[in-house]
Amino acid sequence: MVPAPTPLLGLHPENAWLTPGQPLTLLAGPCSAESEAQLVSTALALEPLGVRVLRMGIWKPRTRPGAFEGYGEAALPWVAAVKKLTRLELMTEVATPLQVELALKAGFDRLWIGARTTVNPFAVQELAEALRGTRVPVLVKNPVNPDLSLWIGALERLERTGVTQLAACHRGFSRFGETVYRNAPLWDLSLELRLRCPNLPLVGDPSHMAGKRALIPALTQQMVDLGYDGLMIEVHPTPESALSDAAQQLTPAALGELLGALAYPSTDTPDAAFQTELARLRTQVDELDRELLTGIAQRQALVQRIAALKHTHGVAYYQTDRFKEVFESRTALAAELGIRPEFVEAVLRLLHAENVGHAGETS
Secondary structure, rough: OOOOOOOOOOOOOOOOOOOOOOOEEEEOOOOOOOOOHHHHHHHHHHHHHHOOOOEEOOOOOOOOOOOOOOOOOHHHHEEEEEHHHOOOOOEOOOHHHHHHHHHHHHHOOOOOHHHHOOOHHHHHHHHHHHHHHHEEEEEEEOOOOHHHHHHHHHHHHHHOOOOEEEEEOOOOOOOOOOOOOOOEHHHHHHHHHHHHHOOEEEEEOHHHHOOHHHHHHHHHHHHHHHHOEEEEEEOOHHHOOOOOOHHHEEEHHHHHHHHHHHHOOOOOOOOOHHHHHHHHHHHHHHHHHHHHHHHHHHHHHOOOOHHHHHOOOOOOOOOHHHHHHHHHHHHHHHHHHHOHHHHHHHHHHHHHHHHHHHHHOOO
């Protein structure tokens, strides 16, 4: 069952995070503001590429002390030079009410709330109160852990204090162990957010998701394919010398190449043959879904009969050997059929949880 859309979020008719007439709103700039010259050179290179907002880190939350944490207040005067030389809007991350006050006083046009802050409702509420009465657009990154309610809750706290120019930013989620990406995409969570908040602009951050330059183009194209409203990409004039996140920053020239290579999917076409084939394939999907759900219902009914039979004969519901055999055989079959075993394992665990809730049995 698709959840009902939240009554809040994205109700402003002219949301600043959307660019009329353009498929994407582009936000780009260095991970950290390192000097006035760095900001100016980056801004001058990005504006001709269609970038609307120059992003930069003034205060940098770091995992451990000793790492570069940004120049803080000392960097605030540098933004004036960018304002004089370009028409770009400026944006930075804030994590405390004082940072909100200082950033707005320095002339920042937009703010974002980072993943490490979104995870803390107390911190978000303090920021929401600090922003009460302002009209500044705010971007809220997903929390570091995969918790959709926390993400939506942070947005709601801001809207309840009158912040109406809101957007969500998908930058990926922390996962235990080694992964291909710095932060796992978990696309299903961003798609679920769109279902629950259909009027809320969604911006993708492939830089923090990737962690490596080479992975950024494919992730960016995926975001375009999924209909994201904007992109937030880290760009530095000399990434190899960056004081933070050097491995995931592009040069302005590389960003230009990436943007030029993006393929924008069409939402529709008048081609009659296409429409006919699309309708035919969708009908087949509908039929297969019905068969799939019918099969699940039949499976569940059999599981309940097995559970009743075991109960009658005093046999334990849960049997480790059978549980293991089901997982191994089904995931092996999935591999033969070209289906990711991890996906089938996740489905089996859901079925098992449903069975346990009714009768404590897998099959």
